């Protein structure tokens with residue numbers, strides 16, 4: 309009786325499968341095909357060199373960076389590594405609304421996948437290179453909570469690090485003299501660490517900071533290899549561009565196609581989420597300050613000022629770039645009302661793994677995100693650039709289904725997606 | 730098994746067969762080494778294009794923004810890079826130093842300013858603005874003249890276009906009492 313039921317079910321299923329769904333082949337216009345192709349992962353150009361980091365594409369530096377990324381010794385309490393908040397199995401995020409390191413961080417952990425393509429780092433873009441970015445959390449009291457002398461001493465005393473470092477960057481000085489090189493010294497807010505730092509000679513401070521900046525460069529070499537792989541959406545675009553009707557049907561259903569149409573049409577999403585990473589890497593105010601309990605945060609307005617004066621900027625002595633390579637920093641927009649309450653547009657790849665969403669993790673589901681865009685509430689800080697969308701509940705659902713097709717594997721050497729052995 | 734159970738199972742099969750696309754992730758995830766996405770993808774056939782019909786513009790702010798957002802790119806869009814300014818005070822031309830102009834690449838332009846009769850002007854004050862008329866957003870950077878090159882030529886640095894489509898560059902030129910401006914259009918693919 310039971311197998312009979314299954315047979316009947318199978319017959320009914322086969323019948324419905326054959327007749328219930330009309331063909332999914334869509335007539336995308338030439339202009340629409342161009343748009344789809346521009347979002348296709350195959351349109352992602354090879355990652356350009358980072359002129360500020362001479363070891364950015366050095367395989368040994370990436371190996372060292374991989375170790376540093378997972379090393380909890382690089383923290384004030386021995387418990388925090390980059391990978392604490394950027395976990396490979398959560399698309400390099402942490403699943404929390406607001407990050408938690410040695411203390412509470414007032415922002416949400418974004419993914420690092422593909423961020424090497426961005427000219428700006430952090431939600432407010434206060435860093436202009438990936439290696440300089442890495443040096444932020446290491447000395448932040450609420451993240452790694454460490455100091456650069458502490459980090460440098462770990463490199464010198466761990467034989468594996470010592471050798472790896474010297475192979476890439478040249479001789480590591482001896483830092484054993486604790487009076488010359490205190491174990492916790494850095495130019496940070498903490499009064500004790502700061503006093504220890506100012507007590508050092510300028511030359512010794514320079515030595516330490518050079519080692520510290522090189523750690524950032526190695527970490528960046530690792531992060532530059534963490535890239536997005538093709539998603540189901542990319543397969544669908546290929547099928548469209550190849551006029552392959554069977555493959556189109558195979559990869560996208562009707563709701564997903566309608567969701568895609570809304571995404572590039574009525575939803576107006578592509579004004580900011582465009583290119584193969586679905587981000588313009590620019591800063592926008594989307595009115596999230598209207599959500600209760602959002603930490604007060606002016607975003608880019610402060611971020612760009614920070615970037616201009618950053619100790620490790622493209623124009624700094626620790627950068628390997630020539631002045632001519634620092635265009636982003638030199639020609640950045642520094643004033644304007646539109647910078648207030650603006651944050652960097654994030655990628656939309658791998659959204660199933662990066663919830664909750666937004667710079668303070670204010671929205672926990674994709675439906676909540678789309679409904680937020682649909683309402684486009686007035687910002688409490690600055691002015692929202694959004695207009696209400698008038699999407700029906702059904703359209704909200706279709707848009708969500710489309711966004712879910714942007715999930716894909718991480719394209720990286722497999723070893724690099726787990727702690728080093 | 731009850732009839733109801735049968736229907737539930739049937740519905741389940743229907744939903745797998747007709748709604749869920751086949752699991753393609755496994756095939757794609759099989760990246761043993763680090764292959765760039767380009768290598769893994771088949772190149773699609775080249776395809777013709779027509780005008781970039783974008784999306785609804787959002788609100789605009791500040792003096793960075795273009796004029797009122799427009800719905801469509803004019804069919805006869807004037808793409809000349811060599812023009813008389815709006816009130817005929819200057820002859821202006823712009824030449825990109827990056828050829829072809831690429832998306833998301835910081836680059837420079839050479840600006841040439843002269844009197845309508847062709848006499849070069851070397852002491853002009855120049856302001857550069859721009860954006861995407863159909864999207865209502867400004868340039869992502871703040872380009873400016875960084876150097877006079879002589880014979881009416883100026884080096885404009887800090888231009889980066891961050892998406893495909895129709896862009897405008899508006900050049901405002903001042904010498905003594907004479908202010909005038911000129912707007913160039915380009916369409917990036």
Ligand SMILES: [Cu+2]
Nearest residue numbers: 579861864892
């Ligand atoms: Cu645009």
